[in-house]
Amino acid sequence: MVQHLFQQFLRWPLLLRILLIALSVNLLFGIFITFVEPKTFPTLFDGIWWAIITTSTVGYGDFSPTSLGGRIMAIALIFVGVGFISTYFITLAKDAVKTQSAYLEGKATYSGKGHIIIIGWNERSREVISQLMSFQQQCTIILIDESLKENPYKDYHVHFVKGTPFKDDVLRKANLSGASKVIITADQNKDETTADMSSVLTLLAIKGNMPTLYTVVEILTDEQIANAERAGADEIIQTNKQTSYVMMNSIVSQGMSKAILKLLNNLKGNNLRLLPVSTEWVNLSFEDVSILLLKNNILLLGIKRGENTDVNPPLHVKVELEDELLVIST
Structure with missing residues (x-):
């Protein structure tokens, strides 16, 4: 049973193992010192407090052993406890640097959602x-x-x-x-x-x-x-095809590439989007819906119906509820 628990303990993360050992050492020495010097350390908390302060090398001096046995325990605590506490913080810093490097070098796994x-x-x-x-x-x-x-x-x-x-x-x-x-x-x-x-x-x-x-x-x-x-x-x-269209239009109409680039710059963000058809627009013509949208500074470019998108359709085309409107908004 003890061997099994020890094997399980060895599988825990190194940082957690060192922390548990350090806490256990502080707890044991804090308990023992209350039995060795009950007058100096009247409560169990006082003993544990002294052990933690000693291993952390803070050394407030509010509690300190006066007997030979107590001082020998203090020496043992310094040699044992300080070593584990120092190792804990060194390991903690090492893991922090390792984790940071893993994120920087692309080795870390992302666990969020909706990305x-x-x-x-x-x-x-x-x-x-x-x-x-x-x-x-x-x-x-x-x-x-x-x-x-x-x-x-x-x-x-x-x-x-x-x-x-x-x-x-x-x-x-x-x-x-x-x-x-x-x-x-x-x-x-x-x-x-x-x-x-x-x-x-x-x-x-x-x-x-x-x-x-x-x-x-x-x-x-x-x-x-x-x-x-x-x-x-x-x-x-198809980026190559789109680029060739721009180049061809620039040959036919000089300066067209600048105009297209200006248009694309104005489409940053969500300015060009598909707008769901509102119920009051159903069966209205493309022209009527365009006029309604212009009142809100929205320019209607076309209609997406299923997999097909019709840009600049005939003005008399009726809008259906399942359609999506291709628009530019400010």
Whole structure:
């Protein structure tokens, strides 16, 4: 029985074991000193108080043994107790530094819920994190990347996990099961095809663990769009195609890229959004709803009906209750 309890004790965290030993030493010496010198230490609390003050090296001097036996106990307490107390605080400091290093180097596991996971470190993910932090102050972001050596953010809202994103142990460190959304960005250190294959593989790993988790993936090549859809992507962003559209419009209409960039800058945060249809708007025309929204400085751009989004539809199109309105608000 004693051997079993000792083995269980050895499995406890080192910090807890040292603390219990130190407390036990103080308690025992505090009890013994009341028997050795009952006049100097009239109560049990006085003895324990003296033991703690002695091992902590504070030494108030309000209680001190006067007999030979009491002083021998004090010497033993100093040699034994101070050693354990010092070891406890050294171990405590060491664990604090180790924990801090683990968070900084991406080795710590996140245990919260409702967070957003962003995979890949690049200018796109940097901008997304910046926007999320300014738009949602209490939003916790988990950044997964295998190339970073340490967390680029010191803010506690950004938790860094270092590792290959399609590995289950890395996803568990990011607490995938508790996440609200996942954004997968293309790896800038790989060629486009390889980056897309890596993104699709990461998507498969995420959907394999959490099929219902809303996932947005960046795809660079047209050939991998179908694979991303098969893997279960909820949204696919084709950054190369969007960039080519801007470049083409700049060729046809000089200065268009500046106008588009200005428009995008005005869409930071939640200015561009999908607005649910209010019951009083049902069966009104696109034109009528647009006029109503303009009174509140909301610009109506289009209608999302199911999986299809119609931008600038005919003015006579009727709005249905199940629709969502694509709007820009101030």
